[in-house]
Amino acid sequence: MTSRRTLAVVGTPNVGKSTLFNALTGLRQKVGNFPGVTVEPLLGSVRTSEGAAELIDLPGVYGLDPTSEDERMTADVLRGEHPSIPRPDGLIVVLNGSAPEKCLALFSSLADLGLPTVVAVTMVDEVKARGGAFDDITLHHELGVPVVSVVGSRGIGIGDLLDAIVRPTVAQIPTPVLSPTATPTERLTWATALVQRVVSPGNHNSRSEKLDRVLLHPVLGTVIFIGVMAFFFQAIFTWSEPLMTLIENGVAELQRLVADTMDDGVVQNFVTNALLGGVGSVIVFLPQILILNVMIVVLEECGYLARAAFLIDRFMGVFGLQGRSFIPLLGSFACAIPGIMSARIIPNYRDRMATILAAPLMTCSARLPVYALIISAVVPATTVWGGFGLQGIVMSALFVAGALSGLLLALVLKRTMFRGGVVPFLMEFPPYRLPSLRSLGIGVIHRAKDFLTTAGTVILAFSIALWILTELPRADVSSDMTEIQASQHQLEQSFAADIGRSIQPVFEPLGFDWRITLGILGSYAARETFVGVMGQIYAADVREDDVSLRTTLRSRLSLGTGLAILAFYVYSLQCISTMAVMKRETGSWKWPTISFVVLFVLAYLSAFIVYTMFS
Amino acid sequence: MVRIVEIRGGGATERRLRELGLAEGAECRVVRRAPFGGPLELSFGSTRIGLRLADGLVVMVEVLSSATIAA
Numbered sequence: 001m002t003s004r005r006t007l008a009v010v011g012t013p014n015v016g017k018s019t020l021f022n023a024l025t026g027l028r029q030k031v032g033n034f035p036g037v038t039v040e041p042l043l044g045s046v047r048t049s050e051g052a053a054e055l056i057d058l059p060g061v062y063g064l065d066p067t068s069e070d071e072r073m074t075a076d077v078l079r080g081e082h083p084s085i086p087r088p089d090g091l092i093v094v095l096n097g098s099a100p101e102k103c104l105a106l107f108s109s110l111a112d113l114g115l116p117t118v119v120a121v122t123m124v125d126e127v128k129a130r131g132g133a134f135d136d137i138t139l140h141h142e143l144g145v146p147v148v149s150v151v152g153s154r155g156i157g158i159g160d161l162l163d164a165i166v167r168p169t170v171a172q173i174p175t176p177v178l179s180p181t182a183t184p185t186e187r188l189t190w191a192t193a194l195v196q197r198v199v200s201p202g203n204h205n206s207r208s209e210k211l212d213r214v215l216l217h218p219v220l221g222t223v224i225f226i227g228v229m230a231f232f233f234q235a236i237f238t239w240s241e242p243l244m245t246l247i248e249n250g251v252a253e254l255q256r257l258v259a260d261t262m263d264d265g266v267v268q269n270f271v272t273n274a275l276l277g278g279v280g281s282v283i284v285f286l287p288q289i290l291i292l293n294v295m296i297v298v299l300e301e302c303g304y305l306a307r308a309a310f311l312i313d314r315f316m317g318v319f320g321l322q323g324r325s326f327i328p329l330l331g332s333f334a335c336a337i338p339g340i341m342s343a344r345i346i347p348n349y350r351d352r353m354a355t356i357l358a359a360p361l362m363t364c365s366a367r368l369p370v371y372a373l374i375i376s377a378v379v380p381a382t383t384v385w386g387g388f389g390l391q392g393i394v395m396s397a398l399f400v401a402g403a404l405s406g407l408l409l410a411l412v413l414k415r416t417m418f419r420g421g422v423v424p425f426l427m428e429f430p431p432y433r434l435p436s437l438r439s440l441g442i443g444v445i446h447r448a449k450d451f452l453t454t455a456g457t458v459i460l461a462f463s464i465a466l467w468i469l470t471e472l473p474r475a476d477v478s479s480d481m482t483e484i485q486a487s488q489h490q491l492e493q494s495f496a497a498d499i500g501r502s503i504q505p506v507f508e509p510l511g512f513d514w515r516i517t518l519g520i521l522g523s524y525a526a527r528e529t530f531v532g533v534m535g536q537i538y539a540a541d542v543r544e545d546d547v548s549l550r551t552t553l554r555s556r557l558s559l560g561t562g563l564a565i566l567a568f569y570v571y572s573l574q575c576i577s578t579m580a581v582m583k584r585e586t587g588s589w590k591w592p593t594i595s596f597v598v599l600f601v602l603a604y605l606s607a608f609i610v611y612t613m614f615s
Numbered sequence: 616m617v618r619i620v621e622i623r624g625g626g627a628t629e630r631r632l633r634e635l636g637l638a639e640g641a642e643c644r645v646v647r648r649a650p651f652g653g654p655l656e657l658s659f660g661s662t663r664i665g666l667r668l669a670d671g672l673v674v675m676v677e678v679l680s681s682a683t684i685a686a
Contacts (some may be wrong), residue, residue, distance in 0.1 A: 067630065102662070184638075218650040302623035313654050315652050323665070425654050428634070
């Protein structure tokens with residue numbers, strides 16, 4: 001155990017808590033603009049003149065009576081009842097200067113804990129811009145603890161805040177302001193009276209109301225919502241295309257360079273086939289994954305996601321869910337792991353479980369490379385209906401198929417195992433804000449790092465293993481064979497082919513040959529490995545034809561098999577990390593196991609049906 | 616504009632509404648309703664929320680001025 005002081009950053013949702021945490025620690029972390037974005041307590045350390053201190057960023061709460069899992073965590077930690085997170089030694093209470101009532105009501109609950117406290121007031125710049133004022137000296141006298149104004153995004157006041165924490169010139173332990181049994185209403189009444197003495201509000205800022213007149217309009221708002229979603233998915237495919245071609249050409253150029261400059265032999269073979277063929281063909285998909293993530297962060301940060309949840313609540317109700325489920329499910333389009341974790345914002349156990357089990361069917365970014373590769377191999381790049389690419393439409397159809405299946409699964413679960421009434425949707429609307437470039441950048445760098453780490457570890461390891469399995473045992477190559485015939489002959493005789501062939505009968509009814517079977521097996525390490533496996537298996541052909549992997553596959557895959565692969569990937573749960581996080585969030589291996597089996601059966605059946613229809 | 620007369624029966628939802636400042640005596644505006652009979656948008660003080668009126672949650676109000684939205 002460390003003897004360093006641990007301070008918790010506490011506040012109501014949407015007060016700029018995470019921005020302040022970033023400014024204090026410099027830790028890279030996502031800042032969201034809707035209630036409940038901080039799904040995991042983040043730890044960071046801060047250097048002060050008196051040595052380092054640990055900071056813990058806790059999910060936003062309105063009081064110490066939790067209604068959802070993430071709020072429960074905050075309450076448990078603050079009371080010292082959390083099983084794994086130790087009780088903090090002090091608190092930094094974040095107060096939204098432009099609407100401080102609920103924050104002060106929370107402060108009145110926190111004051112009963114008797115922990116040393118410093119109050120950080122955010123968004124004072126916003127108040128001043130509206131011609132208002134914030135009297136932090138009066139507030140300090142009323143609360144009896146240090147009060148410091150900060151602008152987290154620009155680092156203003158951070159030094160003063162640190163000084164107030166480590167070199168207290170005034171008492172830090174607040175005296176309870178209200179009886180511990182005070183009701184929320186009594187706390188708010190006290191807070192409102194105090195706010196009237198401390199804040200002069202200035203002009204009312206009606207920007208968000210005006211925007212909502214359009215964005216939440218019954219007709220216009222719905223049209224815009226559908227438009228935003230359509231744009232969201234179309235952009236992933238079309239905008240990334242030039243960047244992907246660029247990377248693809250770069251990898252091909254490297255392969256050619258290696259082939260020209262290095263001596264023929266085992267090293268050259270390893271570099272072109274295992275390294276560039278395996279890892280290179282996965283890295284091509286980086287732009288798509290980044291664009292997807294940028295768009296999710298933008299929607300989150302600008303405040304639209306809370307409105308989207310409001311608009312979609314009725315629709316989610318059809319499937320026995322509520323609007324809040326939309327947020328984890330949309331997040332699962334980036335990756336099911338953060339998606340499943342953010343399901344903690346759903347207050348009701350049954351809704352939460354149904355959402356968690358539906359999440360793996362949302363098309364995550366690891367499926368994207370597989371979809372993109374197979375679609376460009378078997379779907380012609382024609383334009384239909386004035387401007388929409390057919391490939392983009394198939395891609396959208398796969399997203400919709402996954403999403404609808406997930407929602408139907410949730411409906412079945414809510415009708416059977418998780419029977420029970422819907423807990424009413426209730427969500428606060430944050431004001432619209434421009435997403436900060438800083439947190440966008442942080443989000444993108446984070447995701448790129450994750451992806452490249454997977455490519456550099458799991459996929460690299462798998463590529464090397466596969467390379468060894470394809471090169472051994474050495475086959476007899478007669479001298480009259482061309483280079484490509486020789487390498488195909490080698491592949492046919494290899495251990496990898498043996499493994500693929502021995503399992504292939506299972507997938508025979510789906511039209512998968514041993515090569516695809518091998519790719520599917522590899523996907524159980526990470527879905528995008530499929531692309532790497534194809535890249536390696538067809539590396540010789542790609543070089544011989546002097547084209548890209550996508551072009552090579554075009555002549556090797558039948559339409560039926562290609563579509564069957566897509567159908568299989570829509571359903572199958574092939575991600576160990578998703579299963580692990582499901583186990584953690586649901587408390588047992590029962591749910592990930594059920595999910596795995598059910599989704600495998602669905603994947604197999606749908607691939608079978610698709611293959612039978614198209615061949 | 617409506618004034619809240621009574622809130623009951625909502626369990627966690629009722630408590631959250633009170634924490635947000637929607638309690639007896641509070642004045643509240645029903646801003647709009649989400650399409651297809653979805654949740655209501657309520658505005659009170661500096662707070663704006665989306666709320667679905669579902670079974671079990673009872674909010675009794677007194678109408679202060681007639682609004683255009685039927686709740």
